[in-house]
Amino acid sequence: MREKRDSVIILPTFNEIGNIEITLKKIENLNNKFDVIVVDDNSPDGTGSYVQDSINSKKFNINITLIRRKGKKGLGTAYIEGFKKSLELKYNFIFQLDCDGSHDPNKLEDLLNELKNNNTDIVVGSRYIKGITVINWPLSRLLLSIFANYYVKIITGLNVNDSTGGFNGYSYNALNSIMKNNIYFKGYAFQIQMKFIGYKLGYRIKEIPIIFKDREIGESKMSFKISGEAFLGIIYMKFISFFKSFKS
Numbered sequence: 001m002r003e004k005r006d007s008v009i010i011l012p013t014f015n016e017i018g019n020i021e022i023t024l025k026k027i028e029n030l031n032n033k034f035d036v037i038v039v040d041d042n043s044p045d046g047t048g049s050y051v052q053d054s055i056n057s058k059k060f061n062i063n064i065t066l067i068r069r070k071g072k073k074g075l076g077t078a079y080i081e082g083f084k085k086s087l088e089l090k091y092n093f094i095f096q097l098d099c100d101g102s103h104d105p106n107k108l109e110d111l112l113n114e115l116k117n118n119n120t121d122i123v124v125g126s127r128y129i130k131g132i133t134v135i136n137w138p139l140s141r142l143l144l145s146i147f148a149n150y151y152v153k154i155i156t157g158l159n160v161n162d163s164t165g166g167f168n169g170y171s172y173n174a175l176n177s178i179m180k181n182n183i184y185f186k187g188y189a190f191q192i193q194m195k196f197i198g199y200k201l202g203y204r205i206k207e208i209p210i211i212f213k214d215r216e217i218g219e220s221k222m223s224f225k226i227s228g229e230a231f232l233g234i235i236y237m238k239f240i241s242f243f244k245s246f247k248s
C-alpha cells in the first residue's frame, strides 16, 4: 500500500467504462496526490471489474478503495456510502467528482487550496459565477440548470450560484457534521441538500469557477424523475427546516 494521502476523491460510477481510465490517469498525474474511493453500482459494462483489476495489478499510482454495490441505487446513496467510508478512513479533505469527463480533475488543486489555506469548510465548483462556464450543453438543458439554481436560491436563501453541481469539496469537520443529518434526496437535490445543511450549520462556503463540459462518452443518468424530486422536494426541505434543529 502506498502512503495514505490527506485528501480523497469520491467517484460514483455507473457504466463509465469509457471514462474511468481517463479520469484515473488525470488524477494520477496531479501534483497534489489524492486517494480515490470508487462507488460502483454493479455497472453492466464492467466498470467495477475494471477498477478491481486496476487495484490488483497496481495499474495506477493511486490508493483506490472500491465499494461495489449490488445494483443501481442512485447517485445520492452512492455518495453517502463514499462519504461514510472517507470519514471512517479519516481523510482531512473530501472531494466529489463526476466520472464522465464533465469535471476537470486538474481543478481539484484549486479546490484543495481553498479548503487548506482560506479557512473554507465547503468549496463549491461553480459554473455560474464567472458568467456561464458550460460547454456543449443543449440550450434547453442549460436553461433548466440556470432556472433550477435561481429557484433554489430564492426558496432556500442559500447564497450559492451553483447548488446543483457535483464538483465540491468538504473539510472533515464539515462533512462529518453534515452527515449526522438525514440526507434523503437521491438525484440533483442531494447536491443541494448537502450544501443547505452545511449552510444551516454555519459552515463557510466558497464558490470557485470551474468549466463544465458535457460528457462525450457514455450516457447521462439524468431523468425527469430526478429533476422532479428536486422541484417540490426543495420546498419541503425549506419548510421543515423551520421546525428542526440541525445536528453538528
Ligand SMILES: Nc1nc2c(ncn2[C@@H]2O[C@H](COP(=O)(O)OP(=O)(O)OP(=O)(O)O)[C@@H](O)[C@H]2O)c(=O)[nH]1
Pocket: 011, 012, 013, 014, 015, 016, 039, 040, 041, 072, 073, 074, 075, 078, 097, 098, 099, 100, 102, 215, 219, 220, 221, 222
Ligand atoms: N454508483 C452510482 N453512480 C451513479 C449513479 N447515477 C449516476 N452515477 C454516476 O454519477 C456521475 C454523474 O452522473 P451523470 O449520468 O453524468 O449524471 P449527471 O452528471 O447528473 O447528468 P448529466 O448532466 O446529464 O451528465 C457519473 O460518474 C455517473 O456514472 C448511480 O445510481 N450509482
Ligand SMILES: [Mg+2]
Pocket: 098, 100, 102, 215, 220
Ligand atoms: Mg454528468
